[in-house]
Each structure stands twice: as C-alpha cells, then as structure tokens.
Amino acid sequence: MKPTRAPLALALAATITGAASAADFSPAILYDFGGKFDRSFNQSASDGVQRFTKATGIAVREFEIQNASQREQVLRQFSRRGASVIVAVGFTQASAVETVAKEFPDVKFAVIDAVVELPNVESINFREQESSYLCGMAAAMASKTGKVGFVGGMDIPLIRKFALGYRAGVAYVDPKAEVIENMTGTTPAAWTNPSLGAELAKSQFGRGADVVFHAAGATGIGVMQAAADDGLLSIGCDSNQDYLHPGSVLTSAVKRVDVAVETVFTDAKAGTWKSGSRVLGLAENGVDYSLDEFNRKLMTPEMERRLNQAKADIIAGRIVVPEYKSP
Amino acid sequence: MSAPGRLPRWADYGLLPLLNLCAALLISGLVIRLIGESPWAALKLMAAGAFGAQDSVGYTLFYATDFVFTGLAVAVAVHAGVFNIGGEGQAYIGGLGVGLVGLAFGSWSPWIVVPLGIAAACAFGAAWAFVPAWLQARRGSHIVITTIMFNFIASALMTYLLVNVLIKPGQQSPESREFGPGAVMPSVHQALGMIGIPFAPSPFNLASLLALAACLLVWVFIWRTRWGYALRVFGQNPQAALYAGISPQRTILVSMLISGGLAGCLGVNELMGSEHRILLDFPGGAGFVGIAVALMGRNHPAGILAASLLFGALYQGGSQLAFDMPHVNRDMVVLIQGLVILFCGALENIFRVPLAALLCRAGGSGRT
Numbered sequence: 001m002k003p004t005r006a007p008l009a010l011a012l013a014a015t016i017t018g019a020a021s022a023a024d025f026s027p028a029i030l031y032d033f034g035g036k037f038d039r040s041f042n043q044s045a046s047d048g049v050q051r052f053t054k055a056t057g058i059a060v061r062e063f064e065i066q067n068a069s070q071r072e073q074v075l076r077q078f079s080r081r082g083a084s085v086i087v088a089v090g091f092t093q094a095s096a097v098e099t100v101a102k103e104f105p106d107v108k109f110a111v112i113d114a115v116v117e118l119p120n121v122e123s124i125n126f127r128e129q130e131s132s133y134l135c136g137m138a139a140a141m142a143s144k145t146g147k148v149g150f151v152g153g154m155d156i157p158l159i160r161k162f163a164l165g166y167r168a169g170v171a172y173v174d175p176k177a178e179v180i181e182n183m184t185g186t187t188p189a190a191w192t193n194p195s196l197g198a199e200l201a202k203s204q205f206g207r208g209a210d211v212v213f214h215a216a217g218a219t220g221i222g223v224m225q226a227a228a229d230d231g232l233l234s235i236g237c238d239s240n241q242d243y244l245h246p247g248s249v250l251t252s253a254v255k256r257v258d259v260a261v262e263t264v265f266t267d268a269k270a271g272t273w274k275s276g277s278r279v280l281g282l283a284e285n286g287v288d289y290s291l292d293e294f295n296r297k298l299m300t301p302e303m304e305r306r307l308n309q310a311k312a313d314i315i316a317g318r319i320v321v322p323e324y325k326s327p
Numbered sequence: 328m329s330a331p332g333r334l335p336r337w338a339d340y341g342l343l344p345l346l347n348l349c350a351a352l353l354i355s356g357l358v359i360r361l362i363g364e365s366p367w368a369a370l371k372l373m374a375a376g377a378f379g380a381q382d383s384v385g386y387t388l389f390y391a392t393d394f395v396f397t398g399l400a401v402a403v404a405v406h407a408g409v410f411n412i413g414g415e416g417q418a419y420i421g422g423l424g425v426g427l428v429g430l431a432f433g434s435w436s437p438w439i440v441v442p443l444g445i446a447a448a449c450a451f452g453a454a455w456a457f458v459p460a461w462l463q464a465r466r467g468s469h470i471v472i473t474t475i476m477f478n479f480i481a482s483a484l485m486t487y488l489l490v491n492v493l494i495k496p497g498q499q500s501p502e503s504r505e506f507g508p509g510a511v512m513p514s515v516h517q518a519l520g521m522i523g524i525p526f527a528p529s530p531f532n533l534a535s536l537l538a539l540a541a542c543l544l545v546w547v548f549i550w551r552t553r554w555g556y557a558l559r560v561f562g563q564n565p566q567a568a569l570y571a572g573i574s575p576q577r578t579i580l581v582s583m584l585i586s587g588g589l590a591g592c593l594g595v596n597e598l599m600g601s602e603h604r605i606l607l608d609f610p611g612g613a614g615f616v617g618i619a620v621a622l623m624g625r626n627h628p629a630g631i632l633a634a635s636l637l638f639g640a641l642y643q644g645g646s647q648l649a650f651d652m653p654h655v656n657r658d659m660v661v662l663i664q665g666l667v668i669l670f671c672g673a674l675e676n677i678f679r680v681p682l683a684a685l686l687c688r689a690g691g692s693g694r695t
Contacts, residue, residue, distance in 0.1 A: 068602070095502065095602075095606075114500060155487070157498075157499050188608055326496065
C-alpha cells in the first residue's frame with residue numbers, strides 16, 4: 001500500500017488509531033553494547049522506558065545488541081512486527097537506522113547520539129561538552145592537589161567531546177591544573193570492564209589526582225569504586241550516579257537520555273511526534289550537573305554559586321564551550 | 328575389538344557430538360526453567376528463529392560463513408601444532424584490507440574489485456599472522472601469547488584509523504564512508520532473484536561460496552599435498568619432522584600465513600557482503616568462536632562446516648530467543664552458547680568412555 005497524502009485519508013487513519021485501544025500503540029527500543037543495566041548511558045534510556053510504561057501501562061519491546069549484524073535485523077523485526085515508534089540508543093546505530101527507516105517509511109524512528117536525515121527519523125543529540133565543562137569546574141574547585149583525572153571508555157569522537165569540555169572547565173577555574181587522561185580500551189569490552197576502570201583510577205590517584213571524572217559506561221563503576229575506596233572524589237556520567245557512593249561522588253554529568261526517550265514515546269502516542277534533529281544542552285535541560293542529598297555535603301555554597309553562574313553564562317552564550325569536531 | 332574409549336567413526340563424528348549437544352541443551356533448559364520460562368518453548372523459538380523463515384536461514388548461514396573462515400584458520404594452524412588465537416585480530420586487519428580496496432576502487436567493475444578485495448583480505452590477514460609466526464619460528468616466543476597480544480594491537484590500530492583517518496567527516500560514529508558499488512559482494516537474495524527465485528533479504532552473500540571453496544582447498548592442502556603432509560607430520564611429532572628434513576620454521580610460517588589469510592576472509596563476508604563500510608569491531612568475537620568450531624569439527628573441513636552451521640544457528644536462534652522472550656536477555660544466550668562449547672569442547676570425553684563401553688557390549692553381543 002502506498003502512503004497517501006490525502007487529508008481525508010489522514011483524518012480517517014487518525015480516527016481509527018484514536019478509536020483503537022492503547023494496546024495498538026507499540027513502542028520499541030534497541031539498546032547499545034553496554035546493555036540496559038550499565039548504570040549509565042543505556043540505563044538512563046531504560047529509566048525513560050520504565051517511566052513511560054508506568055505512566056501509560058504500555059509495554060515497550062526491548063533488545064540489547066550483541067553483534068553489529070543484529071542492528072538492522074532487530075530494527076527490521078521491530079518494524080515488521082508492527083512497532084509504531086522505535087528508539088535506537090547510541091551513535092553506532094546510525095547506519096542501521098538509515099537503512100531500515102528507508103524500508104519502513106510509516107514507522108517512526110528516533111536515534112540518540114547520531115544524526116540520520118530522513119522524514120521519519122528524529123535525531124536527538126546532546127551537548128555533553130556543556131555538562132562536562134561544569135564537572136571540570138567542580139573537579140578543579142574540589143581538588144586539593146591541583147591534579148584531576150579523566151577516564152574515558154574509548155578514544156572516539158563522543159568521548160573526546162566529554163574530555164574537551166572537561167579540560168576547558170578545569171582550565172576555567174584553575175589554568176595551572178593538570179588533567180590526567182586515560183582511555184580504557186579499544187574493544188567493546190572497554191565499556192564493560194569495571195576492574196580496568198578501577199586500575200586506571202588508582203594509577204591516576206598514584207600520580208596525584210584526587211578527583212576523577214569517568215565517561216566509560218559500566219567501566220566507570222570501577223572508577224567510582226576506586227575513588228570511594230581511597231577516600232577521594234569521583235564524578236559520574238550520563239545517569240545521576242551520586243547515590244552509588246554517597247560522600248564520594250562529587251557530582252554527575254547528567255545526560256537526560258531518559259527524558260528524551262520518554263518524550264519520544266509520549267509524543268508518538270499523542271500524535272505530536274515530529275521528525276528532524278534536536279540538540280539538547282544546558283538550556284534545554286538535556287544535560288546538567290547533579291545536586292541532590294547524596295552530594296550536597298561535598299558542594300560548598302561557593303562552588304554551587306560559581307557552577308550556577310557558569311551555567312547561566314553558557315546558556316547566555318557568554319562562555320563558549322569548545323566542541324570536538326571529528327576530522 | 329577396539330580398546331575402551333575408541334569409537335567407530337560414525338559414533339565419534341555423529342553420535343558423540345549429538346549427545347554432547349543434547350546435554351548442553353538440557354542444562355540450558357534447566358536454567359531457562361529457573362528464570363521462569365518454558366524450556367520447550369525456548370527451544371522451539373530458537374529452532375524457528377534459526378531455520379523457520381527464509382531470512383532466518385539467511386542470517387544463520389551468514390554467521391556460519393564467518394565461522395567457517397575462522398574455524399578453518401584455527402584448524403590449519405592446529406594441524407601444524409600451532410595454536411592460533413589471533414583469528415579475531417587477523418580477521419579485523421583482513422577487513423582493513425577489504426575496506427581499503429573498497430574505498431579506493433569502489434567505482435571499478437565488481438569483476439575486478441571483488442577478487443582484489445579477497446586477495447587484500449588474505450594478504451592483510453596473513454601479514455598480521457606473520458609477525459607472531461616469525462617470532463615463534465625464530466625466537467621461540469609463545470604464539471598463544473603473541474597472537475592474543477596482536478588481537479589487542481589490531482583493535483587499537485583499527486580504532487585509531489577509524490577515529491582519525493578513515494572516519495567519514497562530520498559524524499560521531501567511527502565508520503568509514505560507504506564503499507562504491509563495485510566493492511559489493513552480491514547477496515544471495517539478489518543472485519537468486521536474478522535467476523527468478525525469490526528469497527527474503529538477509530546479509531547472506533556469495534562470500535559463502537568462497538567459504539565452501541576454502542573448505543575444499545584446505546582439505547586438498549592438508550590431506551593431498553606434500554606441504555600438508557609436512558604440516559601434519561610436524562604437528563604430530565616435531566622431532567620426527569626435523570629428522571625427516573622438514574624445516575620447523577618454514578612449517579610454522581606457512582601454516583600461520585594460511586591461517587591468517589583464511590581468518591582475513593571474514594572481512595569479505597562482513598564488509599563486502601554486508602556492511603559495505605569499515606566499522607568498529609565488525610568481527611564481533613567470530614575469531615574466538617572459530618576455536619570452538621575447529622574443536623567441535625575435529626579440525627576437518629566437513630566437521631567445521633557442520634559446527635559452523637550449529638554456531639550460526641545458535642547465534643541467529645539465540646538472537647530470536649532474546650527478541651521474543653522478555654526474560655531471556657543476551658547474557659542468557661551467551662550462557663547457552665557457552666554451555667554448548669563447554670560440553671562439545673572441554674567436556675567431550677564424559678560420554679566417550681560410557682558410550683564406547685555400551686557400543687562394545689552391544690557389538691559383542693550382536694556377534695556371538
């Protein structure tokens with residue numbers, strides 16, 4: 001059947017879907033390699049799914065990727081089994097989404113951390129450099145040694161984006177501060193190896209760092225554990241991880257993937273979903289630093305004042321955070 | 328009458344692997360029961376997922392093609408007594424060769440580019456195997472250690488190249504641009520479509536014919552040539568081989584070069600056949616699965632074909648299982664695959680002795 005553009009047909013279709021029960025709305029989500037329990041990026045997406053399910057009672061089909069060939073296969077299967085809207089989490093999904101979205105022009109797609117320019121795809125990206133900048137500031141203000149650490153998952157553009165923002169934030173507070181930077185690996189295991197994360201953090205502590213920021217998915221769990229063990233500070237990533245080690249996690253560079261996922265599903269259900277590209281930064285509450293009961297005691301009022309000032313300055317454009325561009 | 332533990336060939340190659348497989352599935356069934364799903368439904372889902380529809384069969388055979396290449400790679404080295412664990416890295420670098428050909432000559436005719444890509448895959452894979460082989464042959468550095476290290480070097484190199492050199496400008500994902508139309512291995516559904524047979528689309532492509540050819544060539548090489556004979560003699564008894572005038576260095580180098588070349592061909596299946604671009608971690612562990620495949624296939628091309636088919640079915644059926652059963656996640660699927668490897672590889676002798684005794688008694692009573 002060819003999609004028709006006649007307004008009558010559209011109205012008719014709308015009445016039919018409107019009249020049908022909520023069970024006909026079938027959302028699906030495809031997680032990336034880290035898996036939905038990485039307590040970080042994918043889990044944030046999973047939180048959004050759970051909130052949506054709780055609010056509407058509609059179950060969401062889920063799948064966690066195991067190898068590269070599965071991406072297209074699973075997206076195709078979701079589409080064929082009548083999914084109304086499919087969220088693909090992670091930059092690695094871009095090419096698969098592009099292929100499958102062309103095959104199923106009536107299915108709505110959303111891809112996170114990548115851009116796919118098609119009329120039935122919504123691309124959601126975040127300005128991670130902005131929250132990383134604030135975390136860099138917090139790290140530099142909390143550090144007593146003038147040395148702070150960064151543990152990234154893999155030396156790829158996305159992580160360089162975090163690193164660059166973090167460095168800029170550190171330099172804004174203390175131009176003389178040293179940033180020790182390590183990447184955990186070059187295989188997908190780089191995102192799922194907490195003991196390696198702990199080793200790297202310990203080596204950074206050995207070189208004098210006393211605050212460490214991770215952008216390494218599940219590997220970061222080890223980074224934060226190492227900081228808690230040594231009585232030093234860590235900074236969480238993607239999800240709000242302050243609760244993991246209260247009193248040791250200085251703050252988290254929160255990326256509201258959960259909100260993005262929930263919004264996609266809710267909009268699609270309400271019929272207000274739109275394709276196109278959205279970039280969410282501090283101004284849109286897409287990224288932020290976290291402040292809650294778990295890290296309240298670590299943040300002095302002075303730190304909080306300067307962070308909020310910088311946040312306002314970034315939103316107003318008075319501070320321009322450098323952004324990594326791939327070559 | 329055979330000694331206890333010795334089996335007739337049909338039992339050794341047919342019945343015993345089947346028993347091991349059943350035992351593995353039985354344990355998997357227990358675990359699935361424990362998490363509250365029906366083992367029988369799970370088994371049916373897996374079987375239907377692997378063979379139930381045309382595109383499922385396509386995916387199964389696509390994965391199987393990968394495993395044939397890496398399984399043969401391991402087997403050739405094992406015949407020479409060399410344990411090549413570097414299939415993963417050799418496949419990765421082999422794919423680099425394919426990719427460079429695809430990016431550079433993608434606008435040429437496929438009749439030139441595809442053979443060129445295959446040659447590049449073999450050459451790059453072999454080159455990556457050459458260094459550990461040379462170190463083993465000349466310096467005695469243990470090849471198990473060096474090939475593992477070379478896997479990591481390969482992924483570090485590929486990450487560097489994809490992030491800094493080969494990345495398509497202006498995107499987040501470390502992937503190259505798409506190859507030109509000439510560097511595309513025709514898929515089976517296209518090929519069948521041309522002769523009028525409809526087949527559902529899947530990544531299953533003509534690299535599978537290359538895999539079959541590789542099986543045949545490996546068989547001819549190992550059992551029908553002087554070089555293959557030298558390889559086997561060296562593998563079974565290095566001293567005797569030396570005494571017979573077979574050069575250990577040469578044998579190690581030759582076996583590893585062939586092994587690396589075979590592993591490299593995985594790149595043809597994955598990149599020219601399916602992805603049409605270079606991307607991070609496309610071997611996806613197939614290099615390691617090759618070890619299990621060779622072990623199960625008794626290092627014989629026919630056995631490797633069968634074992635590859637089994638693992639292809641486990642991959643595809645497992646993915647279907649995770650898709651359809653909400654409680655079965657991907658770790659569960661890895662567990663099932665792991666149990667199959669455990670029973671068919673590491674524990675394969677638990678049924679051997681009882682089975683031999685049983686067959687011996689049955690055979691004995693039958694004769695008197």
